Amino acid sequence: MNRNKIACHCHNVTYGQIIDAVRDGADTIEKVREKTHAGAGCAHCRDFIVHMIEDMKRFPEDYAQ
Numbered sequence: 001m002n003r004n005k006i007a008c009h010c011h012n013v014t015y016g017q018i019i020d021a022v023r024d025g026a027d028t029i030e031k032v033r034e035k036t037h038a039g040a041g042c043a044h045c046r047d048f049i050v051h052m053i054e055d056m057k058r059f060p061e062d063y064a065q
């Protein structure tokens, strides 16, 4: 996982920022948006971020670093 890769281009939010937000308790797209602004623009990243949140819940070991 490249933490520096951009997940939301509208707000330059990285994978790492989303991972940190989810670890910090943001378990919905709305909470991730509040913490990072990801998804608050064109919303094209929204489905991907929803997938990422669900994937982190199911496979937390994949996001251990």
Ligand code: FES
Residues within 6 Å of the ligand: 007, 008, 009, 010, 011, 038, 039, 040, 041, 042, 043, 044, 045, 046
């Ligand atoms: S790419 Fe995330 S809101 Fe546009």
